[in-house]
């Protein structure tokens with residue numbers, strides 16, 4: 001080699017150190033040569049082996065090694081040098097995770113095939129995109145093509161062409177000397193000890209610590225101290241939010257308060273405990289009596305303790321203040337449970353490299369706003385591990401679209417179904433038009449928790465995916481991500497039926513493997529994986545219009561359209577209004593959304609109709625039993641809308657025996673009791689919800705009573721309390737009243753003698 005790779009790496013490192021920024025070094029070409037150069041570089045740089053990590057398929061260096069799939073272990077940690085070996089494939093998520101771990105003054109080294117050839121290589125990640133019936137050869141390399149373009153276009157990235165023996169870019173930016181940051185000072189009225197503020201590294205962190213003061217009970221006379229307060233800290237990775245929470249926790253503990261800290265796992269909260277301990281050790285009138293990575297106790301009687309989220313929820317009442325770190329990685333239902341605490345703080349990552357984060361901003365934000373907490377918000381912008389404007393971070397955000405945004409609101413403010421145009425978003429068009437790509441991906445990210453860098457690669461390269469949009473004056477206002485499913489050969493179907501896993505194919509997979517329908521994978525379908533309308537233009541019929549256009553485009557070539565999503569009554573209603581019908585509710589809650597998932601189908605051919613009809617019937621038949629089992633905590637409104645969105649033709653027949661009619665009509669009109677024989681009531685109630693007859697008009701409260709008592713089998717006192725009846729007795733009478741119209745409609749009006757007889761006998765009294 002005539003290129004002095006070692007000398008060059010040393011200059012990059014020197015510049016990075018001077019600027020407190022990171023630099024990237026790409027060693028493109030033969031893998032063995034890449035490792036030879038790399039070893040020489042590592043030997044020369046004054047970096048400890050313990051500060052170096054290799055992420056890739058083989059453990060080839062003496063430093064820490066992680067496969068790409070485990071790159072998440074680097075989240076929240078700091079390294080001087082991280083090497084990502086992409087020769088056997090590149091997981092976009094892994095790239096995002098490793099970039100965040102490189103410290104200011106550090107190097108990110110990428111080992112890649114020759115850049116010209118890279119997009120044509122197929123690696124392990126590409127195999128995951130080859131969803132049956134598609135083949136690996138149908139997966140494209142656009143994500144990598146774009147990645148290479150960004151590597152070449154961005155500052156701070158050096159590219160060594162090992163094949164051509166040349167330095168393609170030197171990556172040096174020659175930064176201006178940095179101006180010393182102004183000293184940090186707390187506000188004049190601060191209530192935490194000054195030391196808590198002196199420990200802050202940035203102004204943003206100081207303001208975040210300051211926000212926590214709102215959680216101190218107000219000692220003034222006017223206040224009872226009983227008001228409810230919440231703090232929300234939002235930041236990109238590495239802005240010091242865990243540390244801010246830790247400094248506040250330390251200040252609370254020093255004040256004698258009991259702070260409960262929780263996070264998806266204890267490792268996430270390590271910085272909280274570290275900062276809390278450091279602060280308490282610095283304070284003169286407080287001593288630390290016990291400290292480890294999950295616990296801190298002080299001589300003032302204060303403490304900070306860690307509990308896993310589930311345990312934490314049960315202990316809210318024992319703490320003065322609750323801190324939820326990495327909140328975005330917890331399910332929304334769990335987050336909601338923390339709102340039972342009067343004083344609670346949530347620290348959360350936006351633009352999460354791991355793709356979490358949107359559950360928080362999409363769904364939890366609304367629930368927080370509806371709660372009776374006063375909310376104090378802080379956003380931490382300034383990075384801590386490296387200087388603001390760090391070129392490697394700028395590159396990573398662009399390459400992985402971590403900061404993609406939908407169009408700004410004024411651009412789509414006038415959009416409605418008349419002004420928009422339906423557009424196929426071909427991957428090549430997206431690649432050629434960065435604004436279109438950013439708007440599309442930005443809308444998907446904003447509307448959905450768990451949109452991650454891997455999804456960008458899927459959008460560009462996966463053969464089973466299609467994207468469609470409604471555009472208003474060239475801007476994306478509504479977008480749908482569609483996946484081809486089904487159309488599977490007999491061998492694949494058998495494999496699925498016998499318990500094997502098949503990639504993609506969510507609907508055929510569940511219908512086959514869980515619901516035991518071996519031919520469910522035969523018809524060809526299209527699943528709407530995601531749909532989102534710009535928040536500025538919702539409820540104007542755009543989402544419905546987009547679904548209509550999708551149906552027009554695909555109906556002739558496919559057997560069914562379908563969807564699966566975390567079920568809320570609003571969304572079930574949206575899909576039902578667009579012709580989709582429920583065929584299944586999952587039996588466990590979705591980790592990310594905290595909801596049960598609904599699967600819905602809209603058939604477009606005879607084969608699709610067959611599939612839809614039999615699954616609708618099976619669903620209506622099993623629903624009551626599920627309600628007193630896996631779905632016994634399903635929200636009553638979701639249960640009502642789920643049943644209402646089953647195809648009416650699937651309503652199970654009313655096949656009550658004369659004796660059962662006497663039991664039901666006796667409870668409605670006479671002295672009979674529901675409790676002695678709930679079965680026939682359940683069948684009637686399921687029939688009523690699915691058929692949704694115009695002739696029967698019940699209040700929502702009575703319908704919720706049907707769900708809670710008749711379907712879910714909750715006891716009377718519980719139901720009475722939830723639905724705010726004065727007493728269990730009143731609740732029992734309300735159920736009797738609610739059943740009357742069902743006895744009339746399905747029994748008496750349908751000419752069932754037993755029902756008529758009972759009704760007449762007791763109505764006369």
Ligand SMILES: CC(=O)SCCNC(=O)CCNC(=O)[C@H](O)C(C)(C)COP(=O)(O)OP(=O)(O)OC[C@H]1O[C@@H](n2cnc3c(N)ncnc32)[C@H](O)[C@@H]1OP(=O)(O)O
Pocket residue numbers: 447448478528529530531532533534537538539540541542543544545563564565566568569570571573574
């Ligand atoms: C497979 C999936 O992607 S499911 C997840 C769907 N996407 C999301 O939740 C992302 C955030 N939400 C959105 O982007 C939009 O609300 C969409 C895509 C659900 C609907 O798009 P819109 O353009 O508003 O649809 P459109 O105007 O045709 O229909 C709106 C109607 O759907 C119903 N609806 C849709 N979402 C909800 C909801 N979350 N809560 C209550 N009702 C809802 C309502 O009946 C609403 O009518 P209304 O506003 O007059 O009450």
Ligand SMILES: Nc1ncnc2c1ncn2[C@@H]1O[C@H](COP(=O)(O)OP(=O)(O)OP(=O)(O)O)[C@@H](O)[C@H]1O
Pocket residue numbers: 075076077078199200201205235236237238239240241242243244271349384385
């Ligand atoms: N006030 C501080 N004093 C000492 N070290 C700090 C301080 N604030 C942040 N740090 C260090 O900076 C790094 C990032 O801080 P922290 O983990 O608090 O940020 P974060 O926003 O929660 O980051 P991540 O999302 O990556 O977990 C950590 O290594 C932490 O030890």
